[in-house]
Amino acid sequence: MGRSPCCEKAHTNKGAWTKEEDERLIAHIRVHGEGCWRSLPKAAGLLRCGKSCRLRWINYLRPDLKRGNFTEEEDELIIKLHSLLGNKWSLIAGRLPGRTDNEIKNHWNTHIKRKLLNRGVDPATHRPINEHASNVTISFERREEKGSAAVRHEERSSSEESSAWPRGRLQQQQLKCPDLNLELCIGPPLQQESLEPVKREGTTLCFSCSLGSQKSNECKCNGFLCLSTGVLDYRSLQMN
């Protein structure tokens, strides 16, 4: 059985929104709030489908949107988050106040991809282009050099390799997929103080919740995955 359409397409407008439609939508949401997108168009007197209304509000009309050009800091944060999360635009947007997933996705496809290619970095894998197949660690360890927040790509030394990976397993991994290794390793924070269950400013935020794999904002796990500030601490993350 097929899914019923989200709206009666024969009687809905499509394409660019007019100023009048925008005003109707804003006025309706001011009075009734967000939500119930399916019934909203009728209630607001709009000949649009609910999905279209939702998209217009979230991506364009919401009052808390920042708009304007992305800053260098925002670009670097997007690159870091993308290397960690992949194309999870809504999760990335959650870390950039005032930016929408659609905006970030567009910005990625039009600007950042090119920027990374110019740096010699593959935007899909965040690994150097033309590098022969080797095991690369993307580390978010804070750099000592002033002003550089660039993602650091470093090749593992053989001694590190042997301590971090059993040799047999490493070779097996390379055989299976010599070019791409998406395995994510999450280790405990480097600093001793972070080994304690973190709870600053009264809130505890779990990494799993933060990534959307768990629902609760008030996680009870108290493990090392819990983050104190709601911002990922990249120092504790390593991607192989």
Next chain:
DNA sequence: AACAGCTTCAACCGCGGGTGT
């Protein structure tokens, strides 16, 4: 000025997950 090619980004589409019955 006119045209072609390129870039940008708002909007659409289809799908999957969550929830209620």
Next chain:
DNA sequence: AACACCCGCGGTTGAAGCTGT
């Protein structure tokens, strides 16, 4: 368990604007 419905996400499209010739 099965189904229907709604919401949100990510990929894609296409119109508008920009740039080069």
